[in-house]
Amino acid sequence: MKYLFALFLSLSFLSSPKAQQTDSLQIRKIFDMALTEGHAYENLRSLCKDVGARLSGSPEAEKAVQWAKALLESYEFDSVWLMPVKVPHWERGDVELAGFEGEPMSIKTLGGSVSSKGRIEAEVVEVHNFEELAALGKAAIEGKIVFFNRPMDKKLISTGEAYGGCVNQRWGGASNAARYGAVAVFVRSMSHHNDKHAHTGSMGYEDGVKKIPSVALSIQDAKALSAALKEKPNLKAYLEVNPKSFPDKDSYNVIAEIKGKVEPDKIITFGGHLDSWDVGEGAHDDGAGVVHSIEALRILKEMNYQARYTLRCVLFMNEENGNKGGKTYAAVAKEKGETHVAALESDAGGFVPRGFTMDGSANQIARMQTWEPLLEPYRLHIFEKGWGGVDIGPLKDQGVPLIGLRTDDQRYFDHHHSDSDVFENVHKRELELGAASLSAMVYLVDKYGLGESLKPIQPRD
Amino acid sequence: MKYLFALFLSLSFLSSPKAQQTDSLQIRKIFDMALTEGHAYENLRSLCKDVGARLSGSPEAEKAVQWAKALLESYEFDSVWLMPVKVPHWERGDVELAGFEGEPMSIKTLGGSVSSKGRIEAEVVEVHNFEELAALGKAAIEGKIVFFNRPMDKKLISTGEAYGGCVNQRWGGASNAARYGAVAVFVRSMSHHNDKHAHTGSMGYEDGVKKIPSVALSIQDAKALSAALKEKPNLKAYLEVNPKSFPDKDSYNVIAEIKGKVEPDKIITFGGHLDSWDVGEGAHDDGAGVVHSIEALRILKEMNYQARYTLRCVLFMNEENGNKGGKTYAAVAKEKGETHVAALESDAGGFVPRGFTMDGSANQIARMQTWEPLLEPYRLHIFEKGWGGVDIGPLKDQGVPLIGLRTDDQRYFDHHHSDSDVFENVHKRELELGAASLSAMVYLVDKYGLGESLKPIQPRD
Numbered sequence: 001m002k003y004l005f006a007l008f009l010s011l012s013f014l015s016s017p018k019a020q021q022t023d024s025l026q027i028r029k030i031f032d033m034a035l036t037e038g039h040a041y042e043n044l045r046s047l048c049k050d051v052g053a054r055l056s057g058s059p060e061a062e063k064a065v066q067w068a069k070a071l072l073e074s075y076e077f078d079s080v081w082l083m084p085v086k087v088p089h090w091e092r093g094d095v096e097l098a099g100f101e102g103e104p105m106s107i108k109t110l111g112g113s114v115s116s117k118g119r120i121e122a123e124v125v126e127v128h129n130f131e132e133l134a135a136l137g138k139a140a141i142e143g144k145i146v147f148f149n150r151p152m153d154k155k156l157i158s159t160g161e162a163y164g165g166c167v168n169q170r171w172g173g174a175s176n177a178a179r180y181g182a183v184a185v186f187v188r189s190m191s192h193h194n195d196k197h198a199h200t201g202s203m204g205y206e207d208g209v210k211k212i213p214s215v216a217l218s219i220q221d222a223k224a225l226s227a228a229l230k231e232k233p234n235l236k237a238y239l240e241v242n243p244k245s246f247p248d249k250d251s252y253n254v255i256a257e258i259k260g261k262v263e264p265d266k267i268i269t270f271g272g273h274l275d276s277w278d279v280g281e282g283a284h285d286d287g288a289g290v291v292h293s294i295e296a297l298r299i300l301k302e303m304n305y306q307a308r309y310t311l312r313c314v315l316f317m318n319e320e321n322g323n324k325g326g327k328t329y330a331a332v333a334k335e336k337g338e339t340h341v342a343a344l345e346s347d348a349g350g351f352v353p354r355g356f357t358m359d360g361s362a363n364q365i366a367r368m369q370t371w372e373p374l375l376e377p378y379r380l381h382i383f384e385k386g387w388g389g390v391d392i393g394p395l396k397d398q399g400v401p402l403i404g405l406r407t408d409d410q411r412y413f414d415h416h417h418s419d420s421d422v423f424e425n426v427h428k429r430e431l432e433l434g435a436a437s438l439s440a441m442v443y444l445v446d447k448y449g450l451g452e453s454l455k456p457i458q459p460r461d
Numbered sequence: 462m463k464y465l466f467a468l469f470l471s472l473s474f475l476s477s478p479k480a481q482q483t484d485s486l487q488i489r490k491i492f493d494m495a496l497t498e499g500h501a502y503e504n505l506r507s508l509c510k511d512v513g514a515r516l517s518g519s520p521e522a523e524k525a526v527q528w529a530k531a532l533l534e535s536y537e538f539d540s541v542w543l544m545p546v547k548v549p550h551w552e553r554g555d556v557e558l559a560g561f562e563g564e565p566m567s568i569k570t571l572g573g574s575v576s577s578k579g580r581i582e583a584e585v586v587e588v589h590n591f592e593e594l595a596a597l598g599k600a601a602i603e604g605k606i607v608f609f610n611r612p613m614d615k616k617l618i619s620t621g622e623a624y625g626g627c628v629n630q631r632w633g634g635a636s637n638a639a640r641y642g643a644v645a646v647f648v649r650s651m652s653h654h655n656d657k658h659a660h661t662g663s664m665g666y667e668d669g670v671k672k673i674p675s676v677a678l679s680i681q682d683a684k685a686l687s688a689a690l691k692e693k694p695n696l697k698a699y700l701e702v703n704p705k706s707f708p709d710k711d712s713y714n715v716i717a718e719i720k721g722k723v724e725p726d727k728i729i730t731f732g733g734h735l736d737s738w739d740v741g742e743g744a745h746d747d748g749a750g751v752v753h754s755i756e757a758l759r760i761l762k763e764m765n766y767q768a769r770y771t772l773r774c775v776l777f778m779n780e781e782n783g784n785k786g787g788k789t790y791a792a793v794a795k796e797k798g799e800t801h802v803a804a805l806e807s808d809a810g811g812f813v814p815r816g817f818t819m820d821g822s823a824n825q826i827a828r829m830q831t832w833e834p835l836l837e838p839y840r841l842h843i844f845e846k847g848w849g850g851v852d853i854g855p856l857k858d859q860g861v862p863l864i865g866l867r868t869d870d871q872r873y874f875d876h877h878h879s880d881s882d883v884f885e886n887v888h889k890r891e892l893e894l895g896a897a898s899l900s901a902m903v904y905l906v907d908k909y910g911l912g913e914s915l916k917p918i919q920p921r922d
Contacts, residue, residue, distance in 0.1 A: 035615045035616055036615050036616060154496045155492070155497060157894070192889075192890060352813075352871050354840065379618060379843075381842035408813050408840075410888060410891050410894070411888060411891075427872060429615075429871050430872075433618075433871070
């Protein structure tokens with residue numbers, strides 16, 4: 001029935017053939033520019049190779065801030081500025097050792113984990129969820145390493161959904177296991193890809209529970225450990241990691257904007273996050289979103305598009321382990337009394353774009369769906385209610401509709417938070433198509449708005 | 462307006478909730494089996510690594526026939542047989558040398574090309590189309606090597622369309638250039654990917670025109686040669702290749718079927734092509750289609766699906782340089798008076814599936830579009846009039862609706878007909894999703910048919 005409603009709206013307020021033709025020509029121009037003279041791929045190469053991995057609080061993250069500021073300034077937007085953000089500062093350390101029976105495993109310490117303070121050696125108990133852990137209880141767990149080995153569900157077409165079904169092991173595994181006296185935690189990497197890359201990511205500790213170290217195992221090592229435990233249930237494994245947390249540091253969101261020509265006080269924000277994990281090069285996560293967002297603004301400027309609203313590209317700091325950039329941005333917007341027409345995010349990698357999801361009202365989603373005929377020639381088909389993005393999430397409290405760029409996610413978790421998230425694993429045209437899609441959606445939001453009313457609002461052309 | 466029509470049909474004849482529920486459960490089962498206990502990926506590994514590249518007429522092609530027969534027999538379908546096909550036999554030879562100013566170029570002799578009979582050295586004339594060639598005429602072309610350097614159009618979202626806009630250079634470049642006295646032809650590879658892999662493919666000679674050798678240059682070499690010619694227009698290049706054509710050989714289409722339970726005399730044919738070019742491993746082109754088709758039949762058998770029609774998996778021989786398998790299959794069908802309900806083909810690689818195109822009547826296409834709601838949960842969105850496939854193409858004369866599986870094609874021509882079309886460049890889940898999509902479409906065609914009538918036909922559930 002989705003189509004009937006969308007069709008009704010299309011016929012009722014996208015019926016001006018002149019408006020439709022203008023839009024389709026403008027969108028064609030956006031895609032042509034991205035595909036024939038785009039900057040996204042070279043910008044991503046530079047971010048990955050000249051800056052590299054850039055965890056909040058690291059010197060590389062500060063280098064990324066300067067890189068982004070200089071690049072945005074080179075495009076001569078109306079303004080470019082840094083918004084101060086206090087960020088956590090955690091370092092992986094220089095020791096990451098684990099294994100069993102003389103065989104080393106490929107691991108990554110999880111972000112936020114404490115040090116093992118030397119070598120831990122203990123029996124391993126494999127579990128698949130917190131219920132299983134609770135059922136085993138203290139008698140079985142005390143003094144052991146708990147191994148969370150629930151895989152991502154292959155049946156789910158959305159790998160993001162499969163990730164969502166596993167990630168509580170990574171985030172909460174340590175405190176849950178520590179409650180029963182575990183000494184450390186191994187977590188199976190969140191990936192479908194059968195390789196030796198361990199995938200890091202955030203974890204947290206519950207107040208009042210002993211902090212124990214927590215590391216991710218590569219998929220191949222998780223399988224090998226599980227198989228070995230079947231053979232030898234009292235198998236011992238070892239672990240030595242030396243990460244460290246430091247006091248918060250000063251950092252920045254990097255922002256550029258083009259002033260609106262009609263209602264400059266209303267803002268369309270779109271962005272990705274500038275920080276990444278400290279492994280690989282943060283190419284898909286979220287170098288792609290960074291260069292998508294810069295390119296979206298660059299193309300509209302280059303086309304000399306006269307925006308109604310102020311178009312603001314925001315490169316957020318600290319999505320990965322704290323979301324301080326997103327929270328600060330929303331707090332500043334509230335404090336200044338800024339009005340956001342919408343916020344868009346690209347944080348799904350540089351894969352081929354499939355459409356958009358919106359965290360907004362039924363009326364706003366229906367409005368977005370009326371744009372489908374304009375974007376379908378570019379093979380964008382997903383226009384649904386759904387996720388916006390972590391960085392823009394805090395704007396929801398201010399009633400801002402949030403829009404997430406959806407890319408094809410089959411390959412996303414192969415690379416996510418691992419050494420293989422590098423520039424070479426991003427495809428030039430797929431990246432360019434994503435940039436053009438984001439730019440086109442910004443154009444449409446600017447042209448038609450997403451303001452609420454009981455009746456769908458007429459386009460203003 | 463497409464949606465209005467599809468919606469009308471959906472409401473009018475997919476309105477039985479029970480039928481829809483059965484279908485959605487069956488399709489869910491198909492995807493679950495492909496994603497959790499699929500054979501497609503391992504079968505592709507075996508075809509690529511145990512057999513390898515398999516050009517018609519080669520010992521490897523005959524090995525592929527035996528490989529496919531044994532695999533199909535292992536699945537205990539109702540019958541497995543070989544259909545004799547006479548195929549061309551061309552060999553690349555062991556010399557492929559070209560270059561200029563002391564620098565070698567990465568080339569591939571085009572399939573069907575004659576030998577250079579030793580080394581050719583001549584000035585190079587760059588052109589972009591046959592009109593430019595004709596305008597230059599004999600005075601400028603005689604005794605030269607013609608370099609066709611028209612790139613694929615980056616603006617086209619469909620890379621297949623961009624390929625279609627260039628491939629006449631490859632097929633007809635030699636005879637067109639020979640008409641003006643050229644001694645050889647260089648053709649820019651048909652790819653968007655900036656690398657050193659040259660992409661081979663078929664070429665042909667016109668009767669009565671001198672046969673001259675024709676080779677593909679890698680994209681990087683084409684760019685370098687073009688740049689060098691701007692500096693030095695009378696630049697000379699050299700070429701030495703020694704391919705050879707032999708008399709036709711005996712080969713086979715490999716066929717397996719499950720007999721229909723209600724109308725066994727009516728057939729749904731689906732397949733890919735077993736031959737490949739003699740470079741890389743023919744992984745995407747068309748190992749993927751081969752394993753998709755085998756898997757589509759295996760899954761329906763494993764589910765104990767009671768098919769109305771006979772389901773026939775056909776692995777065609779010689780799509781790449783003659784389509785003798787497809788032509789023979791259609792001729793045999795005609796001779797035997799077989800009735801085909803539909804023919805489906807997977808020859809778009811093992812990339813993430815996006816939907817289906819149909820070369821059929823408006824009524825048949827509208828019927829297929831009514832199935833969209835059942836397949837949209839698997840992110841299949843393309844249900845349009847369009848291309849079926851080369852192998853099934855000859856069935857069109859018999860009025861058979863032809864359906865092509867459409868995959869995402871952004872990466873397809875990166876690998877097509879080149880050394881990089883190997884198993885490692887196929888993604889497991891993407892391949893499995895393609896197999897499930899094909900299987901689901903076979904299921905729907907079997908369940909609802911595609912028979913013509915003035916009014917849309919009611920589903921038979």
